[in-house]
Amino acid sequence: MRLLLVEDDVMVASGIKLGLSDAGYAVDWVGSAERALEVTARETFDLAVIDIGLPRMDGLALTQQLRQAGHSMPVLILTARDALQDRVQGLDQGADDYMVKPFELPELLARLRALLRRSQAATSAVLTFGPLELDTAMRQASIRARHGDQAAQPLELGPREWTVMEYLLMQAPKPTNKDKLLQALTGWDKEITPNAVEVYISRLRGKLEPHGIALRSIRGFGYRLELVPLPPAADVAP
Structure with a gap:
């Protein structure tokens, strides 16, 4: 922000x-x-x-x-x-x-x-999207496996990854403008290029996609979080 x-x-x-x-x-x-x-x-x-x-x-x-x-x-x-x-x-x-x-x-x-x-019309310090949870007060992120009843696991986010993730969650399910993300990442005294946003989006995709959360690119605008079906859990041999 x-x-x-x-x-x-x-x-x-x-x-x-x-x-x-x-x-x-x-x-x-x-x-x-x-x-x-x-x-x-x-x-x-x-x-x-x-x-x-x-x-x-x-x-x-x-x-x-x-x-x-x-x-x-x-x-x-x-x-x-x-x-x-x-x-x-x-x-x-x-x-x-x-x-x-x-x-x-x-x-x-x-x-x-x-x-x-x-x-942003959010009512709680805890932002959620599917299995993803962001506690903005404690600055803790966690994600729960969508197969089974495993407890939520911590999700490690760097400072700028956190900023992008928080902004995306506050906007979800609406799309987030790329220029807004760029402004949220930096002030006047820090240089950052528009391509840097792509870097953080790519990193977040790698952390979210295994849990059934996609970060869709919307041409000419920005990005949107979406839940996608996961393949059935693999059977474990006895």
Whole structure:
């Protein structure tokens, strides 16, 4: 998932960006509302984290302008203000959630996961597709054999494989746009080519196909997860 962080305090922004990046998000940081409006006019983000105390245009005005411009991504407001009126105003301006500084990173991550689930119409931190299960809170993947009653086995995913898998599951059974996957994999400070998406898709195919999950390519668009029949389980000789 690709996040936009709007925070004018360099030290605070660096800490938040590091924590979000370590959690597997692609994070782009800007230090002003004006810059945020520039980048959102030409690029797509899955969620924005906006500090309320920005110079010149504050975070509330930025949120309002983003909504007026038609941006529907979830917005989480960060602020040092704890007055009820400030929280009410932030929500009325179009914010989806509100956190008061100082805060603990695990709570921020939990709130972001909840907002992203809501935006993708997912109701649980655990995403499933057939025998595949992705626990986004624990960052654990597992897959169950479709023949027999074996317990689910851990599925090892690299950081970028996880990002692609999470995005595909949130969209399933709808197809996922390849450009969206590319944006979810990287921010401005990391170069990645469109062909790199094919590399991660290929790796995931190798891990999913033995369990009856296909990753179909949709020409000119992207990819879709599909369940496919498995051959009957081989008889075991006595």
